Amino acid sequence: MTTNNNNTLVIIGGDAAGMSAASKVRREQPDRKIIVFEKSAYTSYSACGIPYFISETVKTIDELVVRSPETFRDKYNIDVRTMHLVLEADTNNKRIRVLDKEKNEEFWQGYDQLLIATGGKPYCPDVDGHDAVNAFGISTLKSGINIENFIEKKEPKSAVIIGGGYIGLEMAEALLIRGLKVTIVNRSKQVMNTLDPDMGAIISEAMRNLGVTLYCEEELKSFEMDGKTIKAVVTDKQTIPTDMVVFGMGTSPNTAFLAGSGIELGIMNAIKVNGQMQTNVKDVWAAGDCTETLHLISHKHVYIALGTIANKTGVAAGSSIAGEKVVFPGVVGTGVCKICSYEVARTGLLEKDLKDLEIEYITGTIKSKTRAHYYPNAKSITVKLLAEKNSGRLLGGQIIGEEGAAKRIDVLATALTHNLTLQNIIDLDLSYAPPFSPVWDPVQTAARKLINDI
Amino acid sequence: MTTNNNNTLVIIGGDAAGMSAASKVRREQPDRKIIVFEKSAYTSYSACGIPYFISETVKTIDELVVRSPETFRDKYNIDVRTMHLVLEADTNNKRIRVLDKEKNEEFWQGYDQLLIATGGKPYCPDVDGHDAVNAFGISTLKSGINIENFIEKKEPKSAVIIGGGYIGLEMAEALLIRGLKVTIVNRSKQVMNTLDPDMGAIISEAMRNLGVTLYCEEELKSFEMDGKTIKAVVTDKQTIPTDMVVFGMGTSPNTAFLAGSGIELGIMNAIKVNGQMQTNVKDVWAAGDCTETLHLISHKHVYIALGTIANKTGVAAGSSIAGEKVVFPGVVGTGVCKICSYEVARTGLLEKDLKDLEIEYITGTIKSKTRAHYYPNAKSITVKLLAEKNSGRLLGGQIIGEEGAAKRIDVLATALTHNLTLQNIIDLDLSYAPPFSPVWDPVQTAARKLINDI
Numbered sequence: 001m002t003t004n005n006n007n008t009l010v011i012i013g014g015d016a017a018g019m020s021a022a023s024k025v026r027r028e029q030p031d032r033k034i035i036v037f038e039k040s041a042y043t044s045y046s047a048c049g050i051p052y053f054i055s056e057t058v059k060t061i062d063e064l065v066v067r068s069p070e071t072f073r074d075k076y077n078i079d080v081r082t083m084h085l086v087l088e089a090d091t092n093n094k095r096i097r098v099l100d101k102e103k104n105e106e107f108w109q110g111y112d113q114l115l116i117a118t119g120g121k122p123y124c125p126d127v128d129g130h131d132a133v134n135a136f137g138i139s140t141l142k143s144g145i146n147i148e149n150f151i152e153k154k155e156p157k158s159a160v161i162i163g164g165g166y167i168g169l170e171m172a173e174a175l176l177i178r179g180l181k182v183t184i185v186n187r188s189k190q191v192m193n194t195l196d197p198d199m200g201a202i203i204s205e206a207m208r209n210l211g212v213t214l215y216c217e218e219e220l221k222s223f224e225m226d227g228k229t230i231k232a233v234v235t236d237k238q239t240i241p242t243d244m245v246v247f248g249m250g251t252s253p254n255t256a257f258l259a260g261s262g263i264e265l266g267i268m269n270a271i272k273v274n275g276q277m278q279t280n281v282k283d284v285w286a287a288g289d290c291t292e293t294l295h296l297i298s299h300k301h302v303y304i305a306l307g308t309i310a311n312k313t314g315v316a317a318g319s320s321i322a323g324e325k326v327v328f329p330g331v332v333g334t335g336v337c338k339i340c341s342y343e344v345a346r347t348g349l350l351e352k353d354l355k356d357l358e359i360e361y362i363t364g365t366i367k368s369k370t371r372a373h374y375y376p377n378a379k380s381i382t383v384k385l386l387a388e389k390n391s392g393r394l395l396g397g398q399i400i401g402e403e404g405a406a407k408r409i410d411v412l413a414t415a416l417t418h419n420l421t422l423q424n425i426i427d428l429d430l431s432y433a434p435p436f437s438p439v440w441d442p443v444q445t446a447a448r449k450l451i452n453d454i
Numbered sequence: 455m456t457t458n459n460n461n462t463l464v465i466i467g468g469d470a471a472g473m474s475a476a477s478k479v480r481r482e483q484p485d486r487k488i489i490v491f492e493k494s495a496y497t498s499y500s501a502c503g504i505p506y507f508i509s510e511t512v513k514t515i516d517e518l519v520v521r522s523p524e525t526f527r528d529k530y531n532i533d534v535r536t537m538h539l540v541l542e543a544d545t546n547n548k549r550i551r552v553l554d555k556e557k558n559e560e561f562w563q564g565y566d567q568l569l570i571a572t573g574g575k576p577y578c579p580d581v582d583g584h585d586a587v588n589a590f591g592i593s594t595l596k597s598g599i600n601i602e603n604f605i606e607k608k609e610p611k612s613a614v615i616i617g618g619g620y621i622g623l624e625m626a627e628a629l630l631i632r633g634l635k636v637t638i639v640n641r642s643k644q645v646m647n648t649l650d651p652d653m654g655a656i657i658s659e660a661m662r663n664l665g666v667t668l669y670c671e672e673e674l675k676s677f678e679m680d681g682k683t684i685k686a687v688v689t690d691k692q693t694i695p696t697d698m699v700v701f702g703m704g705t706s707p708n709t710a711f712l713a714g715s716g717i718e719l720g721i722m723n724a725i726k727v728n729g730q731m732q733t734n735v736k737d738v739w740a741a742g743d744c745t746e747t748l749h750l751i752s753h754k755h756v757y758i759a760l761g762t763i764a765n766k767t768g769v770a771a772g773s774s775i776a777g778e779k780v781v782f783p784g785v786v787g788t789g790v791c792k793i794c795s796y797e798v799a800r801t802g803l804l805e806k807d808l809k810d811l812e813i814e815y816i817t818g819t820i821k822s823k824t825r826a827h828y829y830p831n832a833k834s835i836t837v838k839l840l841a842e843k844n845s846g847r848l849l850g851g852q853i854i855g856e857e858g859a860a861k862r863i864d865v866l867a868t869a870l871t872h873n874l875t876l877q878n879i880i881d882l883d884l885s886y887a888p889p890f891s892p893v894w895d896p897v898q899t900a901a902r903k904l905i906n907d908i
Contacts, residue, residue, distance in 0.1 A: 066827075373517075374506075431864055
């Protein structure tokens with residue numbers, strides 16, 4: 001499978017997935033015509049960095065930009081057109097309808113090959129007032145700038161965050177640092193429902209200790225408005241006055257514009273793709289936060305919006321478009337976040353996933369230290385493992401701790417991907433010296449405890 | 455294979471391997487008679503912590519003791535006899551000759567099963583004066599106390615360290631912290647010959663920047679003595695006056711007492727064992743720093759004295775002695791150390807190993823950051839990978855960096871053990887958030903660079 005260097009590749013979306021693909025194609029096909037339509041003024045930025053911009057840990061928004069549109073144009077000969085929003089894909093005629101937001105003009109752009117990398121947007125509840133001037137989601141750099149400007153100009157004293165996932169918690173930390181009184185409204189029993197509830201409970205308590213007011217098992221019902229401004233959040237249990245609202249209820253894919261395109265959507269309306277990142281429509285690829293992903297442990301398709309996956313699937317799409325053999329295998333659901341001094345990481349399946357899949361499992365949790373017990377700054381670390389009942393095959397891991405704890409999840413992610421058992425983990429020749437670990441790494445201590453239950 | 459609960463297990467050596475085994479047997483066989491002979495006054499201590507005791511990072515020697523002889527006696531019913539040195543093993547008559555160092559009396563002790571866990575000792579050059587009052591090796595807690603007492607009482611102003619391996623470098627750091635002028639005499643071109651020379655060069659430079667005087671490609675020839683005190687170190691190139699000498703030339707196994715026992719020794723006179731930690735002699739096991747180990751990548755036996763291996767082989771020996779099915783598979787040569795702000799880690803094979811084995815390989819080195827480029831305290835990290843020429847199978851990895859760099863070696867150690875390729879490493883779903891990593895973890899960035907050379 002080789003492609004004609006002269007035909008036109010059109011990419012919709014100029015962030016991680018789109019520009020990783022564009023760069024990969026450019027490396028393999030120096031003369032290929034590549035046009036990128038990006039709805040914002042930025043390319044290749046780190047949306048993950050926005051909470052750190054809000055907290056002023058990162059001083060300027062420009063620091064979050066990896067490569068500018070100018071760099072792509074001048075250095076890579078990629079025709080990046082910012083402030084261009086794609087409204088429709090007409091796959092029968094191999095063309096897309098584009099809005100030039102600055103000129104406010106629409107036009108049709110033809111393509112020979114198309115990559116959809118439109119990313120995700122903050123999930124927004126279907127409640128009147130969700131588009132209020134003091135309601136914010138976190139997605140594009142623009143959304144970060146909007147929050148920053150609002151805080152600077154309006155000097156809000158309080159914020160309610162709807163949803164206690166990692167974006168919600170990172171934003172809670174950022175707003176605490178900015179001196180706001182922060183309340184989180186969380187639907188489930190504990191925050192971080194990407195963890196099992198027993199591990200989530202540790203984070204719920206930590207958030208309360210940080211000074212956050214946390215309401216769990218409570219749901220947004222409506223907003224009390226004053227014109228276009230939210231004055232209070234109304235839940236099923238109470239009314240919470242607030243100066244601003246942040247949505248941390250997760251991400252959903254930007255795929256509404258594909259209605260009628262014939263491109264098949266899957267879970268949560270994310271685009272269905274194969275291992276070459278091809279959609280069901282010929283000459284149309286998709287990558288990043290607008291696509292669904294295969295979970296290698298559950299063997300089910302999932303929707304996970306993460307920068308790592310966007311980069312990897314972008315490169316895979318670029319390789320495939322350039323005619324290379326490539327397979328993006330999927331993910332094991334690894335994630336990590338930092339909330340003040342707490343590090344939280346997870347990989348694989350949760351107890352609820354295993355129950356849904358009717359997989360018999362065992363689970364165990366240990367507490368250990370990040371360094372030798374006698375070495376200064378040995379920090380606490382809690383490791384929970386889940387393994388298959390009879391085989392002892394690892395199925396999931398969760399880590400909560402302080403400095404030096406979370407990155408240990410990578411060993412578990414590697415183990416999961418390659419079907420290692422608890423015994424395999426115990427047998428691993430992991431690194432040890434007093435400044436780095438107890439003599440048994442905490443992930444091995446967890447495996448040692450659990451193996452007796454197989 | 456089951457054992458009689460009533461017969462006597464004798465263990466020689468009361469540190470990591472011996473006491474891990476004793477504890478494991480005790481768990482499985484609550485009534486088993488277990489006698490441990492330990493030549494020092496301590497059990498289960500962390501010799502790895504000695505440099506941090508010397509630097510006064512760890513305040514008291516007792517902090518390095520995990521479990522005391524009293525605890526083993528009272529809580530675990532293990533008959534630990536400290537200050538008992540074993541002089542001879544008479545395997546034909548299933549007995550050992552023991553010196554009670556306090557009473558200065560010898561006796562024969564019979565055994566039904568024997569575990570040899572006598573550990574290692576600092577390799578000591580065959581040079582007159584190596585046993586001078588101001589010459590020190592690092593092995594037992596006593597050796598640490600000896601150095602500490604010497605520094606306190608004699609107030610040395612200068613030290614020469616013979617050998618630039620990790621113990622030599624850790625001791626260099628400790629003595630710098632104590633205010634001594636430190637010189638390292640190193641035989642090879644760079645320090646840390648557990649790294650490839652190009653990576654070792656980074657550490658050589660770092661040591662010089664820390665204020666160490668480093669002489670490479672220089673060898674100890676003799677000592678200038680004043681009675682029992684070394685006054686100067688004489689190398690093949692110069693004479694270096696000094697107040698004290700530290701040997702950091704590696705470790706050798708404590709197996710001299712086995713002469714005539716019929717127990718087979720292997721590389722560097724370390725005891726040969728199978729996967730059940732059995733020696734060639736019936737009813738005799740061995741574990742820890744007195745044994746050789748199978749290297750899972752080279753498939754050759756190696757001698758590596760490390761606390762992790764001692765613990766693991768101790769547990770394996772205990773399991774086997776208690777009649778459980780067990781296999782200790784071997785190691786991949788993972789190691790890590792911290793020298794001031796530098797973290798150094800390695801796993802697998804070096805270029806020189808691959809040349810010796812006549813394996814065609816490719817290698818590449820990248821520089822990256824430990825966190826997102828815009829996140830505060832993003833530190834430098836250098837990753838070198840070695841992979842098989844055609845298959846792309848990982849063969850080794852080396853990491854040098856600052857805070858947060860070294861523990862990433864564990865992903866490479868896991869990958870090595872399970873024969874992963876560079877593509878497998880790229881495909882891993884490793885954790886990412888700005889405080890923890892760039893979006894491509896540095897080990898993946900290294901794999902991405904190298905894969906183009908396959």
